[in-house]
Amino acid sequence: MKILLTGGSGFVGGAIAKMFSEKHEIRALSRSSESDQKLSPYNVQCVRGDLFSLHESMFHGIEVVIHCAAFVGPWGTKEDFWKGNVLGTKNLLQFAKNAGVKRFLHMGTEAAIFSGSDLIGIDESYPYPKNTPYLYSITKQEAEKQVLAAATDDYECIVLRPRLVWGKGDTSVLPTVMRLVKEGNFMWIDHGKKLTSTTNIKNLVHATELALTKGKNKQIYFLTDDEYISYFDFLTQYLGAQNLQIPNKSVPAFLASAAAHLIESIWRVLKIRKEPPLMRFATDVMARTCTININKAKRELDYSPIVNIKQGMAELLL
Numbered sequence: 001m002k003i004l005l006t007g008g009s010g011f012v013g014g015a016i017a018k019m020f021s022e023k024h025e026i027r028a029l030s031r032s033s034e035s036d037q038k039l040s041p042y043n044v045q046c047v048r049g050d051l052f053s054l055h056e057s058m059f060h061g062i063e064v065v066i067h068c069a070a071f072v073g074p075w076g077t078k079e080d081f082w083k084g085n086v087l088g089t090k091n092l093l094q095f096a097k098n099a100g101v102k103r104f105l106h107m108g109t110e111a112a113i114f115s116g117s118d119l120i121g122i123d124e125s126y127p128y129p130k131n132t133p134y135l136y137s138i139t140k141q142e143a144e145k146q147v148l149a150a151a152t153d154d155y156e157c158i159v160l161r162p163r164l165v166w167g168k169g170d171t172s173v174l175p176t177v178m179r180l181v182k183e184g185n186f187m188w189i190d191h192g193k194k195l196t197s198t199t200n201i202k203n204l205v206h207a208t209e210l211a212l213t214k215g216k217n218k219q220i221y222f223l224t225d226d227e228y229i230s231y232f233d234f235l236t237q238y239l240g241a242q243n244l245q246i247p248n249k250s251v252p253a254f255l256a257s258a259a260a261h262l263i264e265s266i267w268r269v270l271k272i273r274k275e276p277p278l279m280r281f282a283t284d285v286m287a288r289t290c291t292i293n294i295n296k297a298k299r300e301l302d303y304s305p306i307v308n309i310k311q312g313m314a315e316l317l318l
Helices: 011-020 033-039 078-098 135-150 173-182 201-210 231-240 253-269 280-286 295-300 309-316
Strands: 002-006 025-030 044-048 064-067 103-107 119-122 156-162 219-223 290-292
Touching: 002 011, 011 025, 011 033, 011 201, 025 033, 033 044, 064 078, 078 103, 078 135, 103 135, 135 156, 135 280, 156 201, 173 231, 201 219, 219 295, 231 309, 253 280
Parallel strands: 002 025, 002 064, 025 044, 064 103, 103 156, 119 290, 156 219
Antiparallel strands: none
């Protein structure tokens, strides 16, 4: 199958490129020579460009687009998030449709429905919130809406929603927490007692391959390891695999959220581009339960995790 991949130099896109290149013909949108180098170990054709410099030749012969590129911040202006997540997605959708691409897979996130409250045992029927204070959530929600609205009988558009992606090659969660621990700045929120769903990168790649041919048009699919685990247990094991012990310092959720909100407000008023030491989205996510039901993916994608949390943690030690 001929696939156009965006975000191939990132954690998720890179894992997809690595695994899919053994079976499929992958054309990866690459913004720089640095991105080319990250993809060079795999049998991937890199094409220079970004979401705003697309041209018809990039889509020649392409059957499926897998859109992993996104502006995840964690810090940026509304314009940064809107351009990276909404306008970029809209442009890619239109080019793919005009080129006759048959299927568009969008890598979404549960953040699209997060507004600061617990998400307990939710599934795809959980509605988009009317309001959310997080720029990432606002723009990922709008991106999903753009994807679903673009679908036609001849142009199938599907949203995949993994939750807390982790595993070998992690370039986001693990490095961030490791840095905070090493700098002595990490603190649990409410002792890390809240439960969360997670998605090992191997499970996400497996589900994405299933979605190349399975799943229904204009549908959203949550993807997880099909287990619930506390933040404390998960992060303790995750960093333990790196021989790092997390200190027991903890702060109440309401205090952490208030402090993050105040710091962000100051940063925005002063128009400081540097990332603030505490951010509301990350703080509030850690303070809330997020447990997800994946029965729909099981039914319609024939998805079942290929590794569990215990196995995924063991692989980090190899």
